[in-house]
Amino acid sequence: MTESIDVAVVGAGQAGLSTSWFLKQADIDHVVLEAGRVAETWRTRRWDSFCLVTPNWSVNLPGGKYAGPDPDGFMILPELVGYIQGWADSFHPPVQENCSVTALDADSDNFVLTTSGGKIRARTVVVASGGYQRAHLPANAEQIPNSVIQLLAEDYTNPSGIPAGAVLNVGSRQTGCQLAEGLHEAGRKVFLACGRAPWGPRRMGGHDLVWWILESGWWDRTPDQLPSPMARLVGNPQNTGRGGGHDLNYRTLQAAGVELVGRYAGAQDGKIHLAADLAQSIEAGDAMTAYYKTWIDALCEKRGLPVPWEMPPPLRVTGRTELDIAQEGISTVIWTSGYRPSYGWVHFPVFDDMGFPVQVDGRSAVPGLYFMGVHFQRKAQSAVLYGVGEDAEIVARHIVDNRR
Numbered sequence: 001m002t003e004s005i006d007v008a009v010v011g012a013g014q015a016g017l018s019t020s021w022f023l024k025q026a027d028i029d030h031v032v033l034e035a036g037r038v039a040e041t042w043r044t045r046r047w048d049s050f051c052l053v054t055p056n057w058s059v060n061l062p063g064g065k066y067a068g069p070d071p072d073g074f075m076i077l078p079e080l081v082g083y084i085q086g087w088a089d090s091f092h093p094p095v096q097e098n099c100s101v102t103a104l105d106a107d108s109d110n111f112v113l114t115t116s117g118g119k120i121r122a123r124t125v126v127v128a129s130g131g132y133q134r135a136h137l138p139a140n141a142e143q144i145p146n147s148v149i150q151l152l153a154e155d156y157t158n159p160s161g162i163p164a165g166a167v168l169n170v171g172s173r174q175t176g177c178q179l180a181e182g183l184h185e186a187g188r189k190v191f192l193a194c195g196r197a198p199w200g201p202r203r204m205g206g207h208d209l210v211w212w213i214l215e216s217g218w219w220d221r222t223p224d225q226l227p228s229p230m231a232r233l234v235g236n237p238q239n240t241g242r243g244g245g246h247d248l249n250y251r252t253l254q255a256a257g258v259e260l261v262g263r264y265a266g267a268q269d270g271k272i273h274l275a276a277d278l279a280q281s282i283e284a285g286d287a288m289t290a291y292y293k294t295w296i297d298a299l300c301e302k303r304g305l306p307v308p309w310e311m312p313p314p315l316r317v318t319g320r321t322e323l324d325i326a327q328e329g330i331s332t333v334i335w336t337s338g339y340r341p342s343y344g345w346v347h348f349p350v351f352d353d354m355g356f357p358v359q360v361d362g363r364s365a366v367p368g369l370y371f372m373g374v375h376f377q378r379k380a381q382s383a384v385l386y387g388v389g390e391d392a393e394i395v396a397r398h399i400v401d402n403r404r
């Protein structure tokens with residue numbers, strides 16, 4: 001038997017749940033189909049010592065704005081999962097857990113969702129299945145020999161969960177830097193294969209970095225303000241919320257003893273090859289940071305505030321271009337080289353050549369088919385805990401105003 005529903009939301013992470021919150025306010029009949037449990041990605045695809053990089057005060061979910069005792073702190077993983085579960089419990093979204101959607105098609109005038117529990121017809125579908133779904137591996141990743149354990153960041157748990165020995169961490173955005181720091185602190189020799197990544201001080205002029213990001217309008221940037229569609233892949237500034245938050249970037253990691261090297265190029269005959277581009281990557285990251293700083297400077301000028309921070313002198317490091325796996329004792333490679341969208345089960349031609357849904361304010365070209373939680377969906381803040389509610393309200397309002 002095929003169940004029929006007005007609106008089907010796919011995914012019970014913050015994006016799907018935020019949408020559900022607004023649909024409930026408008027009394028719209030809907031279901032939230034979730035492959036696992038509420039907040040499944042946070043429960044199962046983060047490492048043990050994960051904690052938010054954004055301060056608690058910036059958790060801005062609809063009906064669930066952070067009002068706890070530690071606004072300037074950074075929730076650790078169990079706290080965050082508990083927070084999202086508690087928020088969901090507060091408004092009872094109609095979530096069907098353990099219900100995986102394997103295909104989205106159309107019949108004459110409805111959407112048809114094929115799920116692990118049978119088929120569901122819906123007049124409207126909101127795909128909120130996560131903006132960071134498919135780990136992206138660099139070219140030649142398959143050349144790493146079998147003697148070395150390979151892990152994706154989402155499969156890494158903690159230093160004792162991997163074999164003894166040195167670790168090569170490939171990818172140097174927030175996740176890569178955080179894993180490198182944790183492994184180094186656990187006594188591991190860590191090599192960090194670095195790309196071009198912006199960074200920023202944790203605190204400036206008495207405020208957290210995220211305060212400056214918000215007040216300067218950096219998170220209000222829209223996709224059309226980016227220099228190219230590829231620029232959507234540039235991550236948020238390297239940083240950490242661990243231990244109350246501190247700076248974490250190439251300079252701090254190098255000073256601590258993590259060995260910085262260039263981008264991963266391949267592996268052959270027991271050796272890992274790295275590009276001779278470390279200096280350029282650091283310089284490019286600094287240039288991105290300096291550009292972001294112009295937004296801070298403009299804010300200061302507008303508000304008559306003192307400029308809170310100056311760029312440090314250049315960091316000049318020449319990384320090794322070859323690592324002998326046996327000599328260095330490298331037991332493990334962790335890939336933290338970013339994510340790409342993955343919507344293979346959505347059988348509509350609504351994706352660009354990078355796999356991102358083509359949408360305006362969450363609406364695709366197919367009437368009734370919406371997306372939520374896409375990185376840069378409307379703004380830079382679209383996929384984070386601060387900004388997702390704003391997009392959800394817009395999507396839900398459009399659904400309500402355009403009932404099919």
Ligand SMILES: Cc1cc2nc3c(=O)[nH]c(=O)nc-3n(C[C@H](O)[C@H](O)[C@H](O)COP(=O)(O)OP(=O)(O)OC[C@H]3O[C@@H](n4cnc5c(N)ncnc54)[C@H](O)[C@@H]3O)c2cc1C
Nearest residue numbers: 011013014015035040041052053054101129130373384385
């Ligand atoms: C490593 C990392 C760290 C981050 N740190 C922060 C941070 O500190 N602060 C911040 O604000 N943001 C952070 N983010 C960004 C963002 O908040 C998270 O990615 C968040 O999980 C996005 O929520 P979402 O609801 O869009 O997607 P998800 O949380 O991934 O939720 C999607 C849900 O859909 C379900 N699903 C997927 N496919 C299907 C299907 N076919 N059928 C049924 N269900 C399906 C999944 O099981 C999942 O529960 C981080 C992201 C990453 C990757």
